[in-house]
Amino acid sequence: MTIAAVSSVTITLILVGVFLAVILNTTKLASDLENNVRVSTFLKLGVHDDSKEIVDPKDNSKKITNPDYQKLAKEIKAVPHVSKVTYSSKENELDKLTKSLGSTWNMFKGDSNPLYDVYIVEADKPENVTKVAKEIGKLDGVDRADYGGANTKKIFGLSKVIQTWGFAAAGLLLLVAVFLISNTIRMTILSRQREIQIMRLVGAKNGYIRWPFFLEGAWVGVLGAIIPSLLIGFLYRIGYIGLQKSLAQEGLYLLSPNTFVPQLILFMVVVGVVIGSIGSIVSMRRFLKI
Template sequence: MKARTLRRHAKESFKSLGRNSWMTFASVSAVTVTLILVGVFFVIMMNLNKVATTIEEDVEIRVHIDVAANEQDQEKLKQTIEQIAEVKSVAYSPKETELNNLIDSLGEEGEAFKLFEQDNPLNDVFVVKTKKPTDTMKVAKQIEQMNYASKVKYGQGQVEKLFNFISMSRNVGLALIIGLLFTAMFLISNTIKITIVARRKEIEIMKLVGATNSFIRWPFFLEGLWLGILGSILPIILISVAYNQAYDYLQPKLKGNFIQILEFNPFIYQVGAILIALGAFIGIWGSLMSIRKFLKV
């Protein structure tokens, strides 16, 4: 397409938006309301996913080394564990560190355990992380069969429930977002269709004077694009302001906590880009689907 023709289509699309101001307002409002809902839900789901990922990454396997194992036995056990394809890292934690961690975790009640510093009854430990948190159970069962692995702990029973809950939450969230997007596309398509129905005479006249389907379609294509972009501006502003306030309020309270929310920058800019892309896509899709009937394509 020539640049002159494209400029003509763009100019006509802007003129059409002005001539049909009430229909334009209705279409932009439909896009705005829908994208606010989509944006808010998307922000919530992404932060819940962040929390879920943090919890998953915190899952580890603690391999208690048999007290009878010497340094060579421990090194051999470590190498055997590292050879498992699903293993990401193996860190050594001596029994002295384990005792200090126990004392610190118990607070004042842990003072009594300082008596064991001279005769430490705990085991040396290998802390194992898997590449995928869901492989924890599988790897733990393999390590249990190895020599000098006295005990293998990973929160058996609770970890399985945790992963099942996280998986279900993600699937439900994804289904809700997809359902909301389809609902948005349906509502916006119908709103834009009303706009195009009101201009069917204009389309019929253009067809009678010999205009091609492509020539007729382009201004509506651009109108849908502008409607989608205009409809995404307010949701981006509202969500950015609301998330900035929520981030400033929650971040100090969560400082030092293993649960963290996504940082304002660059997350909110990513959300803005997604909303603009969604608005443009929905506007274009609604226009093209609505005009097909009148073009008899």
């Protein structure tokens, strides 16, 4: 029964941890996208709009003055509702990824860099981002103009689905966990009826008798929280590294594992203790007649 109770708490907390991580991150991304007034304008390969000098196409050993220097930047600034334009080379974009995801990305420096030169365009208002992105996407030399607004509704929809079904499933498992812990404590009480009767005869108070069973339920919750805490923390860091590299180019970031994972682990431990304590209290009220 004890193993069953601990296993139930473990399964419950794993699901609660997964759903909580997904819900909080999708909510954050949706909020960031909704308030995002930036358009990431990726330049086509071979377009060096921010370079004053370029390699002479006729002689690779020579450099010439770039006749189209900041031509595209001026066209972008002329687009209605554009408030600010900032250039970021593909080297700078790689440095951002390296800082956020680790030194592994240093292997892509130089000719191996797969990123694009980018103009970060800020609109005057969030509602004008769509118009700005469409106009910039038509300009010659622009590979694509990305903004977050197109995905906001999808992310909000996904978040609502996860909240509805995730919390329902987690709530059902919480009840199962409480039931199993309650039965575990009940079996313990039944096996110690003689000891409890002796304790009462020598004058032990009700609280003194109840306290060990209460602690037993809490410890079942703590034991059930160990595996979920380690598993969720490990999986979240892997998921963060895998997803963040694609989001960073859009200026979007998931919750940092350095702060989110410790908070999530603390939350799961607290929930485990609460589940165990509730199961113990339910059992004592129903079966411990003192």
